[in-house]
Amino acid sequence: MSIDLKTIKHISKLSRISVDEQKAEKLAGDLNSIFEFIEKLNELKTDNVEPLTSVAETTLKLRTDEVKSKDIREQIIKNSPQDNEDYFVVPKVIE
Amino acid sequence: MSEITKQSLSELVKNIKDKKLSSEEVTQAFINRSEKSKELNAYITEDYSSALEKAKKFDQKPNLDLKLPGIPMAVKDLFCTKDIRTTAGSKILNNFVPTYESTVTQNIWDAGAILLGKLNCDEFAMGSSNETSFFGNVQNPIDKNLVPGGSSGGSASAVAGQLTPITIGTDTGGSIRQPASFTGTVGLKPTYGSCSRYGIVAFASSLDQAGPMAQNVKDCALLQEVISTYDPKDSTSIDFKRNEYSKELTNNIKGKKIGIPKEYRVEVCQKKLKNFGKKVFSMQKIVELK
Secondary structure, three states: OOOOHHHHHHHHHHHOOOOOHHHHHHHHHHHHHHHHHHHHHHHOOOOOOOOOOOOOOOOOOOOOOOOOOOOOHHHHHOOOOOEEOEEEOOOOOOO | OOOHHHOOHHHHHHHHHOOOOOHHHHHHHHHHHHHHOHHHOOEEEEOHHHHHHHHHHHHHOOOOOOOOOOOEEEEEOOEOEOOEOOOOOOOOOOOOOOOOOOHHHHHHHHOOOEEEEEEOOOHHHOOOOOOOOOOOOOOEOOEOOOOOOOOOHHHHHHHHOOOOOEEEEEEOOOOOHHHHHHHOOEEOOOOOOOOOOOOEOOOOOOOOEEEEEEOOHHHHHHHHHHHOOOOOOOOOOOOOOOOOHHHHOOOOOOOOOOOOOHHHHOHHHHHHHHHOOHHHHHHHHHHHHO
16 A cells, blocks of 8 residues: 555545645655555464454453433533533634 | 662552552652653653542551552553543544443553543554554653563563552553563563453453553553453453462472473474573473473
């Protein structure tokens, strides 16, 4: 897989992070070397290796589905940058 | 008695229990030392005045049965602390004030400890040198031209510089162990699931784990006893019997098995392991004897 300038610009637009031309070239180089490194993993023979999914052999616990937090509306919206009744108000990002 | 900030956690606990030191004296000593060590840039948020208030309150009615009686300590700024800004070293969370407390820090306060402040770290714990923090680089107390490692770089620097007697960090791929190594302190990444992840700003959830950082192994064990609890709020928390780790520390390793993953025994690693000298050889023998 190879990343070109066009792809960088596309990702930059999707993630809303502006990247100037010079930086974009460096980023393309960096990303390509990361992908090359990851592709090295394909050289490994893993046919007889059991997959390790977790170091702790345990299953997730079930719990009864009950409400434990009540009346925490104020806490939830406390970190909202702008008040508007019970809503989080954030800058518009979708055109 | 040696200088307060030079004392280990176990010495401080003993001196407070024997009433040779008050929590206020200890807290004030670490605050003074922190104030004089600003060039380390170990702190993101200081909470000194409220720490002193809490210490005075503790001294008025000291509960000396606790594991961390009136012990002041600063924690990595990746742990949510109720009503105290928690940034994870990022500008994005510059104004985030949690309305809840992480389980691990709650365990620490329940054991009698007092918050000194929040410690610098790589942004969202993503880094290994503490150079990616929005709040600037952290210096290694050993030499100001050295990085303290990361991501728990502020924590490692604060313990090594005696700004806090002990601290907690988080480790996803080395973020406790590597900075501890860079600063000559002791850090432990506990078994996944032994410390709750509730209230910790996540990095890679299936690998993140909180752990103790201290001047020596015994202090790490003491702190691990406090922070390791089963927590229903973390679905991957493991419900197993926690031991009193500090009491299991003896110098006798007879009968213990030390495992080295066989993947480390490829040729390249083998050459490097040899450089560690006899210690590693004897460890390899133990494995082979099995």
